[in-house]
Amino acid sequence: MRPVTSVGAGIAAALATSALFLTAPLAQAQTAQATRVAAAETIGVYPPIQGSSTWDRFGQSPASSHHRVFYNWGYLNDWAVDIYQNPGATVVSPFGTKTVSGHPVTVSVVTVQAGCATRDLADGGYRIGLEAKDATTGTVVGRADVMHVNNKPASISVGATVGPWTKLGETGRFRYSSCYQVNGDSGAHIHLEVINKTRYSCYISRAAGTGLSDTTVVGRVGTTNSGPQQAC
Template identity: 80%
Template sequence: MRPVTSVRIAVATALAASSVLLTAPLVSAQPADEKAAPKAADTIGIYPPIQGSSIWDRFGQTPPSSHHRVFYNYGYLNDWAVDIYRNPGGTVVSPFGSKTSAGNPVSVRVVTVKPGCATGNLADGGYRIGLEARDDATGTVVGRADVMHVDKKPDAIAVGASVGPWTKLGETGRFRYSSCYQVNGDSGAHIHLEVINKTRYSCYINRGAGTTLGDETVVGRVGTQNSGPQQAC
C-alpha cells in the first residue's frame, strides 16, 4: 500500500490480497537454484517511481520480458527492468509500497547513490539511486530497486537515508545523447527501473506498451516466489 490521500489509501488497500543503458548480460550471474533457498517474506507492491501520471514502455522497445538489466544486488543481476516515461521535471519517488500484502509496515533505505553511467559523468545519464525494502514486522529484507536517470537529487538522498513513499529522490531529466542515454526529445525522458528479490525472484505486471500509469498502479512485486528472472506475476 502506498497511502497519503484517502483516495490512494482506498485504491492501494484493494491490492493487499525508459534510453539504452550500458550493454549487460541478459542472464543471471548465478544459477537460479543458488538464488532460491529460504522463503521470502510477504510480498510488497512495486509502483511507478514517478509521482503522478507516467507511461509504461512508451515506444514499445523496453518491455521487462526482454529489457536489458544493468545492475547487480546481493551478488546477482537484477530480476527485471523497464523504462517508465515522463517529461523532464517529474518528481521521482521510491517504487516500494508502504505495507506488505499482510499489512506489515515497510521501511525503505537508500543503499546506492552514484552516477548511473559507466563514464561516471552525471551529464550522460544522471544518478542511480538504489533502495532496499524491509518488512518491519519480521525484520526481513525483501528486495531492492535501482532507480536510474535521476536528475536534481537532493543532498539528503544519501546512502543510509530512510525514505517514505513520497520522499522526493530527484526529478526526471533530459541528458545528453550518449551510449548510455540515446534520447532525442523530451518525450523520451524516462526512469530506468530495475528490481530484485533478496531470495528467489520478483515479478512484473504484464502491460501493453504505452499504458498510462498512476500513483497507485502496481507494476510489479517483490517477495514473490518466481522461478527465474524476467517473469510476469
C-alpha cells in the same frame, strides 16, 4: 499499499549502460540466484514517478526482455522496464508502505552513484538504489534501482530512510550517449530495475504505452517466481 495523501492524490528509449557495470559474470550470478529461497512477505512495486507516467512508451523496453545492468547481493536484478515522463517530474520510491499482510515497510537508500559507466552525471544522471524491509519481522524483502535521476537532493544519501513521497530527484534529459539514447522530452524516462532478496520478483504484464498513476501496481517483491523477467 501506497497511501494517497493530500499531496499524493493529485500526483500519481533505451538504456545501454556499458558492461563495466557488471560486477560479476552473468553465468555465475544466474547459477547462484537459482539457489535462493522464497520470501515470507510480498510488497507492491509502483511507478517511481509522482503523478502520471507511461509504461514502456515506445515498445522498446518490455519488462519481459529489457536489459538489466545492475547487481544486488551478487545477483543480476530480476527484471527492468522504462517508465516515461517528461523532464521535471518528481521521482520517488517505488515500494509500497505495507506488506501483503499489513506489516509496515521501511525503505532505505543503499546506492547513490552516477549511473553510467563514464561516472559523468551528464551522461545519464544518478542511479539510486533502495532496499525494502518488513519492519515487523526485520526481513529484507527486495531492492530497486532507479536510474536517470536528475537534481538529487543532498539529503538522499546512503543510509537515509525515505517515505513513499520523499523526493529522490526529478526526471531529466541527458546528453545523447551509449548510455542514454533519447532525442526529445517525450523520451525522458526512469529505468527501473527490481530484485528479490530471496527468489524472483515479478512485474505486472501490460501493453506498451499504458498510462500509469502513482498508485498503479507495476510489480511485486517477495514473490516465488521460478526465474527472472516473469509476470506475476
